[in-house]
Amino acid sequence: MHMPLQDTLGLNLLAANQHQADHNRDHFNAWRLLCINVMSSPGAGKTSLLERSLASLASDLAMAVLEGDMTTQLDAQRLEAVGVPVVPITTGRACHLDAAMVSGGLKLLQQRLDPASLDLLWVENVGNLVCPAEFEVGEHRKVALLSVTEGDDKPLKYPVMFREAHCVLITKTDLLPHLPVEVERIEAHIRAVNPRCTVIRVSASSGEGLDSWHGWVRAQQRAVCDPKASTGSPARASAASPSLVLS
């Protein structure tokens, strides 16, 4: 005999990943470090920006990088050259990092250093504007890069990524004089899907905007790792629905 039954679950489809991501974040909080997930389409300038930022922020922040490179270790080598510990996470053909991969990277990192000695952990995600936005890895902040060469319609075509980002960096602004693109239009399209995020124009080549960007990073680091010293901005928040963590 079969009795037809129905269970209402109302469960997050990605509950398994979310569970691991929350677990990672618990570790980050225990270690009192800020984790930033850096995302963009391939080649928007994630590694180039990190090269500049690591060099510049290293004077006052202890950092490490988890590098999600599809198949090679080229990006990891570029960043290691700056003198910051880098753990490559070879993702194979995966189109995004997930929380389990980052957890694996953390274990490798722990073989090299005590994460509690860090202030800031960068995660360079796989170059992809679509799914990294849906797979949390335990980060406190999401940063999305959009280079001026990609065209001003990308925030409209890949809205989820730009909606989820706490900070959007418009990169390669040194190329603007050579392109038929208006940076104001790019900004307007980002704002249309996410009026609350911070938008900063940067160039890893000319150095434009890097001071503001680094100011934003430092402010987030203080807010998450030393919330009493800051004005109480939330430790963990989706751009759309902020929620508090950390005590």
Place this chain on the structure above:
Amino acid sequence: MHEVDMTRCLLLSMNQWKQRHAPHTPRVRRVHLQVGTFTCVEPQQLLTTWRAAVQGSWLEGVGLVIDTVPLVGRCVVCNGTYKPDPGQAYRSPCCDHPLEEIVSGRELRIRSVEYSLDTATDFTPANPLTTAAAV
């Protein structure tokens, strides 16, 4: 693509759900999902990867029913709701305000599971003859 990973997450959740019913094994008929249009999920892709993933598992042949949920925003100026034009326009047509509040469209949810519990395995069979005949 990422639908493969989503299916894997879904299977993990289904396995956990099954364990809640131990020692009985629920016979699942259908799994209902809610998928918002303001996500990176392609429902058709999800159906395809589901069919491939459950082959040979305890969920083989189980139907996946996907309800798509449209993107609806709320204009915080006039408090009216509106449906943005995905890929084109997200500002409110009433007041030309950015997409500040999302009412629906971000759902990625396992809503419910339709199943039955095979009571024959739970109790002594009603008709011992059938069991005897089967031996």
